[in-house]
Amino acid sequence: MTLRNAFGRFHADVGTGADSTVAIPTPPISSRLAAITRGGGPSGFIRSAALPLATAILAIAIFIVDTITPYEISAATFYVVVVLLSLRFCRTQGVITISAICVVLTVVSYVLTPGGNFETGIVNTSISLLAIAATTYLAVKSESARVTAEQAQAHLAHVARVTTLGEIAASIAHEINQPLTAIVTNASACTRWMYAQPPNLERAAASMDNIVDDANRASEIINRVRALATRTELKKTSLELNVVVHEVLALMQTRFRENRISVRTNLSNDLPMIFGDRIQLQQVVLNLLVNAIDALNAVPNDGREIHIISSKSNTCGATITIDDSGVGIDPASVNHLFDAFHSTKSDGMGIGLSICRSIIEAHSGQIWAAPNKPRGAAFCFTLPGDREKAV
Amino acid sequence: MTRVQSSPRPDSAVVIIDDDPSVRNALTNLFNSVGLNAHTFASTQEFLAWVIPDTPICMVLDVRMPGKNGLDFQQEFSRSHAEIPVVFITAHGDIPMSVRAMKSGAIEFLAKPFKDQDLLDAIYAGLEKSQTRRDEMAAIAELRARHESLSVRERQVMDMVVKGQLSKQIAAKFRLSEITVKVCRGNIMRKMQAGSLLELGRMSEKLDRIRN
Numbered sequence: 304m305t306l307r308n309a310f311g312r313f314h315a316d317v318g319t320g321a322d323s324t325v326a327i328p329t330p331p332i333s334s335r336l337a338a339i340t341r342g343g344g345p346s347g348f349i350r351s352a353a354l355p356l357a358t359a360i361l362a363i364a365i366f367i368v369d370t371i372t373p374y375e376i377s378a379a380t381f382y383v384v385v386v387l388l389s390l391r392f393c394r395t396q397g398v399i400t401i402s403a404i405c406v407v408l409t410v411v412s413y414v415l416t417p418g419g420n421f422e423t424g425i426v427n428t429s430i431s432l433l434a435i436a437a438t439t440y441l442a443v444k445s446e447s448a449r450v451t452a453e454q455a456q457a458h459l460a461h462v463a464r465v466t467t468l469g470e471i472a473a474s475i476a477h478e479i480n481q482p483l484t485a486i487v488t489n490a491s492a493c494t495r496w497m498y499a500q501p502p503n504l505e506r507a508a509a510s511m512d513n514i515v516d517d518a519n520r521a522s523e524i525i526n527r528v529r530a531l532a533t534r535t536e537l538k539k540t541s542l543e544l545n546v547v548v549h550e551v552l553a554l555m556q557t558r559f560r561e562n563r564i565s566v567r568t569n570l571s572n573d574l575p576m577i578f579g580d581r582i583q584l585q586q587v588v589l590n591l592l593v594n595a596i597d598a599l600n601a602v603p604n605d606g607r608e609i610h611i612i613s614s615k616s617n618t619c620g621a622t623i624t625i626d627d628s629g630v631g632i633d634p635a636s637v638n639h640l641f642d643a644f645h646s647t648k649s650d651g652m653g654i655g656l657s658i659c660r661s662i663i664e665a666h667s668g669q670i671w672a673a674p675n676k677p678r679g680a681a682f683c684f685t686l687p688g689d690r691e692k693a694v
Numbered sequence: 695m696t697r698v699q700s701s702p703r704p705d706s707a708v709v710i711i712d713d714d715p716s717v718r719n720a721l722t723n724l725f726n727s728v729g730l731n732a733h734t735f736a737s738t739q740e741f742l743a744w745v746i747p748d749t750p751i752c753m754v755l756d757v758r759m760p761g762k763n764g765l766d767f768q769q770e771f772s773r774s775h776a777e778i779p780v781v782f783i784t785a786h787g788d789i790p791m792s793v794r795a796m797k798s799g800a801i802e803f804l805a806k807p808f809k810d811q812d813l814l815d816a817i818y819a820g821l822e823k824s825q826t827r828r829d830e831m832a833a834i835a836e837l838r839a840r841h842e843s844l845s846v847r848e849r850q851v852m853d854m855v856v857k858g859q860l861s862k863q864i865a866a867k868f869r870l871s872e873i874t875v876k877v878c879r880g881n882i883m884r885k886m887q888a889g890s891l892l893e894l895g896r897m898s899e900k901l902d903r904i905r906n
Contacts, residue, residue: 480806480807482716483806484808485719488717488813489723489724491810496727513716513719513720
């Protein structure tokens with residue numbers, strides 16, 4: 304009964320857990336997501352460089368206008384827009400630096416401005432400087448609040464997942480332990496009946512019967528657990544794997560930034576459509592990326608890069624490869640990577656990759672790992688195309 | 695397998711309280727195989743409705759059960775029935791749980807599945823403790839009965855005697871003849887079945903302790 308409850312919660316959690324990670328994005332993230340999915344092109348680098356470039360051009364334009372117009376026209380106030388834009392691609396430190404540059408530019412413009420009422424100029428420049436300072440202060444404050452909120456949410460999602468898994472593990476351990484105890488105890492009793500003087504074969508045989516019953520009960524419990532585990536209802540739709548990858552990438556931006564990891568994507572444009580559960584496939588990509596981040600964090604700082612490749616598989620399906628230059632795979636554990644409760648991380652539960660495997664298998668796909676050259680690991684999964692599925 | 699045990703009295707019994715029927719059956723089977731009687735209960739409520747026989751008893755108690763938890767039950771039960779020691783078994787015990795159980799006087803805290811010998815050792819120790827405790831209680835009851843058989847005057851005289859008063863002093867205090875006090879002292883020694891003054895002193899001390 305308790306097992307069932309725990310499982311119910313687990314399923315609810317897997318569902319809502321993934322949902323809530325999708326629902327988490329605060330406005331900046333979802334707008335980023337929209338921008339990324341709309342872009343759809345192969346190179347993530349150009350996209351991430353576009354906004355800073357536009358901001359720089361705007362700052363220069365404001366500087367020119369502010370310098371050539373007389374003192375009475377206060378174009379410098381528009382530096383506020385530059386500061387607000389910088390919030391989109393910079394951390395706190397960067398925003399402060401950019402606003403400092405704006406302040407310098409305002410003062411330089413003031414010195415260089417050829418004509419106009421000098422006193423009005425002083426007042427206008429002071430107002431502009433105050434506006435820049437106030438905007439920077441508010442921007443930095445809201446940015447740090449947003450970062451804290453995101454961290455708290457990510458932490459919460461993780462804790463919820465780990466606690467439910469812990470609960471399930473405890474319930475299963477309890478349920479299996481009962482018949483196991485009975486088996487061990489009956490076996491000991493059986494031996495004692497046989498070695499008794501005179502031996503009591505009738506009771507010994509009865510003990511053996513009990514053992515058989517108990518063992519059957521244990522296997523029934525295992526079947527029940529398996530049935531519960533596979534009962535997850537897949538909400539399969541026709542979807543594009545590239546979009547799934549982009550959605551997950553949008554969610555993970557903060558983590559990549561925090562861990563100073565650059566992500567390179569190389570997504571094929573002629574990927575066949577896939578028939579699958581969007582949230583579960585997001586979960587797979589998310590788990591693989593989280594593993595890649597952990598692997599990169601275990602090595603020194605230089606060249607921390609994750610490379611995501613999508614391609615058409617030779618069986619008319621789609622393949623996603625996620626490789627990193629992290630610690631790589633221990634050859635000793637290569638055969639157990641996808642086993643449940645097998646982990647090479649000190650704080651790992653050994654659940655992530657086994658969940659990935661069960662999801663991919665539920666989609667009639669395959670998942671595997673290989674060493675990456677010159678170092679690191681590559682995780683690949685392949686899913687059959689939609690047409691194949693429909694037949 | 696056939697380790698020599700201090701064999702318990704043949705009328706000794708083991709009480710098993712576990713909500714899992716197969717565990718109950720298996721434990722009964724194990725205890726029977728070493729010649730112990732077993733009484734099984736699916737819950738503590740079921741056990742409380744039972745008339746506890748007047749024999750040495752050791753209890754095997756599961757920690758996690760529907761209704762009252764085994765630990766809470768033991769804490770309450772051991773206050774009224776200290777002569778029934780408890781051996782805990784649990785499918786998922788942790789250190790705080792075992793500390794709590796041992797602090798409230800449990801004989802052993804075993805994780806399922808356990809080694810049969812570990813359980814049997816704990817049960818034998820429990821039955822021995824139960825026997826000792828029952829003997830103690832019987833001795834106390836006997837002592838009390840002897841003390842109650844004394845007359846009021848005899849009890850007063852006994853209190854003075856164990857405080858080291860001489861017959862002469864007691865006689866003076868109660869305005870009796872010395873010979874009457876000596877007869878009274880003889881009666882006390884006989885009724886209390888005390889072989890010496892020292893022994894009587896010990897008995898008096900024990901009675902004081904029980905009264906407190």
